[in-house]
């Protein structure tokens with residue numbers, strides 16, 4: 001089993017890495033210096049593909065979502081899938097900003113996943129009380145690639161379960177600037193987000209933003 005081998009390097013850069021599974025790791029404050037750059041890019045992404053709430057077979061997502069990259073994750077009454085086009089505009093999704101891609105690739109590499117090449121970035125916007133139920137990320141054909149997840153704004157409690165829905169879950173606080181990477185033997189673990197507590201973040205106000213970078217096709 002491949003273990004994280006670059007935690008030493010990350011620490012040397014003044015960042016702390018918290019291993020939460022054999023191949024899962026939280027890099028605390030990884031994006032501390034990048035928030036302004038990410039927010040500038042976010043405005044451009046959202047001009048092309050605005051926030052929207054997606055329907056599911058059983059109701060509505062509690063988060064607002066968008067995508068950038070060549071592929072975007074979409075949900076409707078028929079189910080979940082990746083699409084080359086934004087169903088709201090009929091246009092391709094906006095490009096993945098270079099800074100976002102670069103930091104996602106660096107985080108993956110720091111967690112032991114070299115040559116990560118994401119095709120999709122799903123954007124989630126959590127207002128107060130928004131949550132995400134336990135699920136697996138399994139709409140991607142390529143589960144050899146990790147998921148890289150970036151958090152900004154209000155903190156949230158991330159639930160990290162096992163490979164079965166009924167396995168016990170661990171709880172980790174994800175804060176502004178944290179990056180979580182999970183892959184390999186941890187790639188299909190159930191996970192979710194507890195309802196975000198109402199508060200105001202200095203930069204982002206009453207919201208939490210989460211970006212997940214995914215390799216869709218092999």
Ligand SMILES: O=C(O)CCC(=O)C(=O)O
Pocket residue numbers: 122124132137149158174191192193210212
């Ligand atoms: O918001 C998060 O931290 C996780 C989001 C997530 O699991 C997803 O978009 O599939």
Ligand SMILES: [Fe+2]
Pocket residue numbers: 135136137191
């Ligand atoms: Fe997920």
